[in-house]
Amino acid sequence: MSRRPYIRKVERNWWIRQPRYISYMIRELTSLFVGLYCALLAVGLVRLAQGPAAWDGFVAAFSSPLGVTFQLACLAFAIYHSVTWFALTPKAMPLRMKGEPVPGIVIVGAHYAAWAVVSIVVLIGAGM
Amino acid sequence: MSETITLEVLRYHPETDSEPHFQRYVVPYRDDWVVLDALNHIKDNLDATLSYRWSCHMAVCGSCGMTINGEPKLSCHSFLRDYRGKVVRVEPLDHFPIERDLVIVMDSFMEKLGSVKPWLIPKVEKPLSAGEYLQSPGQMQVFHQYTQCINCLLCYAACPQIGLNEDFVGPAALALAHRYNLDSRDGGRDARAEVVASNEGIWECTFVGACSEVCPKHVDPAAAIQQTKISASVGWLKDLLTPGAHR
Amino acid sequence: MVEFRARAVVIATGGAGRIFPFTTNGAIKTGDGMAMAYRAGVPLKDMEFMQYHPTGLPGTGILITEGSRGEGGILVNKDGYRYLQDYNLGPPDPWPRKKAMELGPRDRLSQAFWHEQQKGRTIKTPHGDVVHLDIRQLGEKLINERLPMVRELALAYVGVDPVHAMIPVRPVVHYTMGGIHTDIDTATPLPALFAAGECACVSINGANRLGSNSLAEIVVFGARAGRAAANFAKTNPKPGLAGKAGEAAQARLRELFGREGGGDSVSSLRKAMNDTMESDAGIYRSEDRLRQTCDTLADLRARYRRMPLQDRSNVFNTDLVQALELGCMLDVASALAQSALQRKESRGSHQRLEYTARDDANYLKHSLASYQGDAPPTISYRDVVITKSQPAERVYGGAAT
Numbered sequence: 098m099s100r101r102p103y104i105r106k107v108e109r110n111w112w113i114r115q116p117r118y119i120s121y122m123i124r125e126l127t128s129l130f131v132g133l134y135c136a137l138l139a140v141g142l143v144r145l146a147q148g149p150a151a152w153d154g155f156v157a158a159f160s161s162p163l164g165v166t167f168q169l170a171c172l173a174f175a176i177y178h179s180v181t182w183f184a185l186t187p188k189a190m191p192l193r194m195k196g197e198p199v200p201g202i203v204i205v206g207a208h209y210a211a212w213a214v215v216s217i218v219v220l221i222g223a224g225m
Numbered sequence: 226m227s228e229t230i231t232l233e234v235l236r237y238h239p240e241t242d243s244e245p246h247f248q249r250y251v252v253p254y255r256d257d258w259v260v261l262d263a264l265n266h267i268k269d270n271l272d273a274t275l276s277y278r279w280s281c282h283m284a285v286c287g288s289c290g291m292t293i294n295g296e297p298k299l300s301c302h303s304f305l306r307d308y309r310g311k312v313v314r315v316e317p318l319d320h321f322p323i324e325r326d327l328v329i330v331m332d333s334f335m336e337k338l339g340s341v342k343p344w345l346i347p348k349v350e351k352p353l354s355a356g357e358y359l360q361s362p363g364q365m366q367v368f369h370q371y372t373q374c375i376n377c378l379l380c381y382a383a384c385p386q387i388g389l390n391e392d393f394v395g396p397a398a399l400a401l402a403h404r405y406n407l408d409s410r411d412g413g414r415d416a417r418a419e420v421v422a423s424n425e426g427i428w429e430c431t432f433v434g435a436c437s438e439v440c441p442k443h444v445d446p447a448a449a450i451q452q453t454k455i456s457a458s459v460g461w462l463k464d465l466l467t468p469g470a471h472r
Numbered sequence: 473m474v475e476f477r478a479r480a481v482v483i484a485t486g487g488a489g490r491i492f493p494f495t496t497n498g499a500i501k502t503g504d505g506m507a508m509a510y511r512a513g514v515p516l517k518d519m520e521f522m523q524y525h526p527t528g529l530p531g532t533g534i535l536i537t538e539g540s541r542g543e544g545g546i547l548v549n550k551d552g553y554r555y556l557q558d559y560n561l562g563p564p565d566p567w568p569r570k571k572a573m574e575l576g577p578r579d580r581l582s583q584a585f586w587h588e589q590q591k592g593r594t595i596k597t598p599h600g601d602v603v604h605l606d607i608r609q610l611g612e613k614l615i616n617e618r619l620p621m622v623r624e625l626a627l628a629y630v631g632v633d634p635v636h637a638m639i640p641v642r643p644v645v646h647y648t649m650g651g652i653h654t655d656i657d658t659a660t661p662l663p664a665l666f667a668a669g670e671c672a673c674v675s676i677n678g679a680n681r682l683g684s685n686s687l688a689e690i691v692v693f694g695a696r697a698g699r700a701a702a703n704f705a706k707t708n709p710k711p712g713l714a715g716k717a718g719e720a721a722q723a724r725l726r727e728l729f730g731r732e733g734g735g736d737s738v739s740s741l742r743k744a745m746n747d748t749m750e751s752d753a754g755i756y757r758s759e760d761r762l763r764q765t766c767d768t769l770a771d772l773r774a775r776y777r778r779m780p781l782q783d784r785s786n787v788f789n790t791d792l793v794q795a796l797e798l799g800c801m802l803d804v805a806s807a808l809a810q811s812a813l814q815r816k817e818s819r820g821s822h823q824r825l826e827y828t829a830r831d832d833a834n835y836l837k838h839s840l841a842s843y844q845g846d847a848p849p850t851i852s853y854r855d856v857v858i859t860k861s862q863p864a865e866r867v868y869g870g871a872a873t
Contacts, residue, residue, distance in 0.1 A: 101239035102322035107388040189451035196363040269739035273782035280498035325788040
């Protein structure tokens, strides 16, 4: 017997071989932007603590074309992440009521509803 | 001349080849043929040395998994009509060592499968004379889809995490662990947790979801793993909040 | 080559449906375990009883479940006529009705197909003659609910949506009722050898297995085999090395690898075996054609002994595996044909054209085929053990209700 199993290496570009891997990698990438945005908000808090001048500078930077572009990118990635995650929630959190499975669309809908409620609360809070 | 179709099959012979290479075969095109029929035609008429596994020819035994034009598939359920006018490229399943041609070495999977204790571990053992462990159809429905796994390993070939970390327990084994954890007659969750909830278990999964997309029996292992993550987290939280109390 | 030493051995290798061309059996069902026991001197019992399931898909032999008729599906010939009423299974109405028409037993339904084929009332397809299974009247909802697998299989493998069209079906070999002769404790006449499941013949299936009784073979006799073998192993010493027998096995393999020349291959001999079994030892059998089959099988076995391998390598050599399986199938097939030739009556799945009646006076007996090396097997008989259920006339259709 002369067995000699051949082991194939995983290539560095494995993730461009399949559309499903590409969309997965984009979803992973979104976390980078969401993380960066959170870090910037933390910087904003520090600036706020340093006084009005520092805060105004921070707001100005945030309102610059570069700042707006960055925030729009963050928003796009956050939406991509949320939408793809919500689509998966019926799988990750299947519910049963009275022994019958709750339809996926109800679970997804509940997530969108919760998202809307939280957004409205935040917007109202921001308006006051 | 009647219509033909070309198959490009990965060949690897450990006694003579240093690495795999592709070999082309031209076979008759038949509308109702699957890729496995084409391979059998090659084996019977063109080249008896071609090696591959198969048995049932009806997507039940799970032995004929292959990579067909880049996608993990059961060759008995991949119709030539879907590749008409193209070359059909047939390779062994990804992420496993190649024993020969289209045959993979699956020892690692067999070990992983056993490690999750995929059998009923009754809450309380009772003698045969005490009768059956009863279950209602509703209780069965809770885990039924996870019993459909045929161990064809398409999910392991599709999962990039398996490619990056060969110790990852992987989709099929974790889905089967979940199947028993959900069974109303079973009390083995803690016994399985050591493997299931380890770093090489559910936490190695990053929810790519490819396993569920390629699953020919709609088992949805990705869902099983996410549900296990949630129940493991809830269990951990309970332990944290009520120290000393045994779950 | 690896030698295994064991105090007790249980054979659980399944049936031998692959000796026929159209079968629901997987590629591994080549009767290997039966052949091993048979060559070791254990008789194969009741091998002439091979069950045809009446509804398999043409070409692939994929099984369309009995449930499709249980739910109300009907069988029609090329004229759209429910032909079963012509074969003592009618009248068709009222419908549905137990033990009648499409709810009749597997052997009778498969035999009715054969008669329709003789009368030219079946439908021709590239994969041979078929009749139609019609479940359209059940409606899409019920089909999806109760028979989802039927719809999926028909759509994929014959391109027919049973909601809108009829499914082409034909009888396909489904179950080997005969097998390794065992007693009720699964013990064979050879000490330390046990057998259970389809490869064994503990005789719960008689001449026509009823659906789901294979589960009893697995669950009941699988457990009994485990216990019997464990008991035997506990009370007997471990055997020594095989010695001469091991050397002989090694020599056989060397000889096989060393054969030269062209001519026959695994696939050519296997096809010749499949053809003779289907045409001459299938649903209906006759003296002439069974003799023809026995001669053909003897010729094939002789050619098999000279057949060279096309792959002489040592790693995962599936040409070698298929060659060994073919040898097993040829031995089992000759036991089947010889047993069929000598049973001069019709009973269950064994139907003789010249002996159409059941003959309890002479043949209420088990056949035992004993291996004779290169020569055909000898057939002997053994009385049937009858306990609670007495043999009686089988009655179906109007007469049964």
